Amino acid sequence: MNASDYLxxxxxxxxxxxxxxxxxxxxxxxxSGRVSGLTHERAEAELAAAMLGRRDAVASSGTFPVxxxxxSFRAPSFENADLCEYLASYGYVVIASPSxxxxxxxxxxxxxxxxxxxxxxxxxxxxxxxxxxxxxDHLAVMGYSWGGLANVMAAASDTRIGALIxxxxxxxxxxxxxxxxxxxxxDRITAPLLYVAATPKEMExxxxxxxxxxxxxxxxxxxxxxxxxxxxxxHSNFSVMFGQRLLADASYGNYDKxxxxxxxxxxxxxxxxxxxxxxxxxxxxxxxxxxxxSQTGAPPHLFTVHATKAQGIPPTRAAFAAELARExxxxxxxxxxxxxxxxxGFGLADEEMTHWGYKLLGDxxxxxxxxxxxxxxxxxxxxxxxxxxxxxxxxKDGNRASAIEAxxxxxxxxxxxGNAVSRLAALRAKP
Numbered sequence: 001m002n003a004s005d006y007l008x009x010x011x012x013x014x015x016x017x018x019x020x021x022x023x024x025x026x027x028x029x030x031x032s033g034r035v036s037g038l039t040h041e042r043a044e045a046e047l048a049a050a051m052l053g054r055r056d057a058v059a060s061s062g063t064f065p066v067x068x069x070x071x072s073f074r075a076p077s078f079e080n081a082d083l084c085e086y087l088a089s090y091g092y093v094v095i096a097s098p099s100x101x102x103x104x105x106x107x108x109x110x111x112x113x114x115x116x117x118x119x120x121x122x123x124x125x126x127x128x129x130x131x132x133x134x135x136x137d138h139l140a141v142m143g144y145s146w147g148g149l150a151n152v153m154a155a156a157s158d159t160r161i162g163a164l165i166x167x168x169x170x171x172x173x174x175x176x177x178x179x180x181x182x183x184x185x186x187d188r189i190t191a192p193l194l195y196v197a198a199t200p201k202e203m204e205x206x207x208x209x210x211x212x213x214x215x216x217x218x219x220x221x222x223x224x225x226x227x228x229x230x231x232x233x234x235h236s237n238f239s240v241m242f243g244q245r246l247l248a249d250a251s252y253g254n255y256d257k258x259x260x261x262x263x264x265x266x267x268x269x270x271x272x273x274x275x276x277x278x279x280x281x282x283x284x285x286x287x288x289x290x291x292x293x294s295q296t297g298a299p300p301h302l303f304t305v306h307a308t309k310a311q312g313i314p315p316t317r318a319a320f321a322a323e324l325a326r327e328x329x330x331x332x333x334x335x336x337x338x339x340x341x342x343x344x345g346f347g348l349a350d351e352e353m354t355h356w357g358y359k360l361l362g363d364x365x366x367x368x369x370x371x372x373x374x375x376x377x378x379x380x381x382x383x384x385x386x387x388x389x390x391x392x393x394x395x396k397d398g399n400r401a402s403a404i405e406a407x408x409x410x411x412x413x414x415x416x417x418g419n420a421v422s423r424l425a426a427l428r429a430k431p
Contacts, residue, residue, distance in 0.1 A: 001053035001054065001055060003046055003047055003049045003245060004031060005051070005053075006081045006241065007031050007047065009076060010034070010076045011026040011030035011031075012026060013076055013077075013100070035047065037251075038246065039249070051081065051082070052082075052086065052089055053081075053085050059133060063133055065092055065093070065135050065275070066128045066134050066139040067087055067275065068121055068141045068142070069084055069142050069143070070099070070120070070142070070143035071096065071099045071144060072099065072144045072148075073099060075147075076099075077098045079144070079240075080096075080167075080238075080240055082240040082241070082245075082264070083240065083271065086268050090272055095124050095128060096124075097123075097124060099117055099120075099146060101116050101117075102116045109177075110177065111177050111180045113146075115181075118150050120150075121151060122154060125161070136160070138162060138279040140163035141154060142165035142166075142167070143167065144166075145167070145168060145235065146170050148167055148171060149178075151165075151169070152166060155189055156184040156189060161191050163191055163193075164191050164193040165194045165274065165275075166196070167238040167267075168197050168238050171216050171217070172216065185345040186345070187219075187314060187316075187343060189220055190223050192224040192274075192278050193224070194226045194228070194270065194271065195225065195226070195227045196228045197227065198230065198237070198238070199230065199233060220308075221311050222310050226306075228267075228303055228304070229306075231263075231302055232254075232263045233263060237263075240264060262302070266302060273288040274289060289307070291305075292305060315339065315346035317352065320336070329367065329372070332374070336375060336379075348376075350376060350380040353379070353386070354373070357372040357373040357376065357393065358389070361392075361393060361396065370393045370397060373389050373390040373393050374390055377390055382413060384411075384414035384417055386410075387409040387410035387413065388406070388417060391403045392423070394406055395423065400427055403423075407423050407427075407429075408420075408424070408431065411431055
């Protein structure tokens with residue numbers, strides 16, 4: 001494989017219906033546009049540059065940990081083909097998809113946009129579980145820029161994610177999107193995180209409101225966190241395909257291409273060591289992570305490292321459920337208030353609690369289901385669906401009076417709730 005093999009994919013990112021001649025025309029136009037800032041000689045050299053990948057290579061036997069790659073804003077899946085290939089060569093199944101968003105105009109830099117990329121990540125995790133050679137029980141999500149916000153948001157609710165890598169991720173620079181999501185808080189991140197950052201901006205260049213007190217990373221307590229800052233890198237350099245390989249000669253700034261290549265080699269080493277440590281439980285990887293920058297053998301002043309370890313029990317639904325199991329589900333309201341007092345950022349979404357309650361119903365634990373659904377109505381007093389679900393749980397338990405009361409409350413909140421009307425009729429009660 002060479003660089004142009006990957007680059008041509010960008011012409012038809014999510015459209016595979018073109019006939020061969022039309023596809024070739026689109027690919028030629030796309031490649032030409034991407035190298036327009038290079039001299040003819042350099043463009044030819046970059047496009048012909050050999051990659052690590054081999055066409056039709058024979059697959060190794062066995063199963064391998066999985067890395068899902070989430071690209072930057074509106075970027076194609078191959079923007080970091082070098083890093084993805086590198087990890088594949090060390091025994092990882094690497095899967096990537098483009099950053100497209102939900103709208104014809106493309107990805108949007110808002111909550112809707114990042115949630116669409118979270119959905120892409122979750123889809124790819126499900127896809128990985130269907131691959132015979134993928135060990136999807138040991139899985140990490142790696143994201144750059146916008147993808148480095150999406151992967152952290154995905155990990156806040158998806159326990160299948162065992163480790164996170166953020167390449168100068170937007171979890172730092174979009175606090176308003178995180179705040180709008182409500183369910184994504186630093187306390188919910190328990191997967192170990194490697195954050196590789198570009199050289200810090202001067203204070204005058206920082207967006208208003210961004211400081212150490214608003215930093216999502218500074219507020220993380222319940223996950224191992226490694227922050228590596230690369231001195232030669234600016235934000236765009238993290239996309240090796242576009243921010244290094246195809247960068248115009250005049251755009252390299254204070255560091256030339258060779259110096260960036262050295263820095264990129266150390267970035268790859270950190271990423272691999274982190275994944276080896278947390279997905280393969282590799283002692284060599286863990287030892288490397290514990291070294292200071294000067295102990296790694298890297299060129300002086302190339303990068304700095306700051307590490308913090310997880311502390312205490314995280315305020316997650318799993319921890320809350322464990323406390324309920326000890327205290328009794330009939331104490332759900334009291335336990336919740338106590339839990340939230342210790343962890344102010346803790347919260348349970350309406351949809352999450354409904355799902356939990358129905359799972360308990362399905363398991364035959366009706367009383368516990370009622371306790372969770374009743375707590376849902378206390379926390380979400382305007383949710384007609386919460387009261388509708390509580391009515392169903394009461395009815396299943398044989399508590400007709402309470403079921404009628406819950407259904408009537410649901411109907412008062414949503415007069416269009418036909419289910420409540422039919423359920424009340426079945427209970428021989430007026431709406």
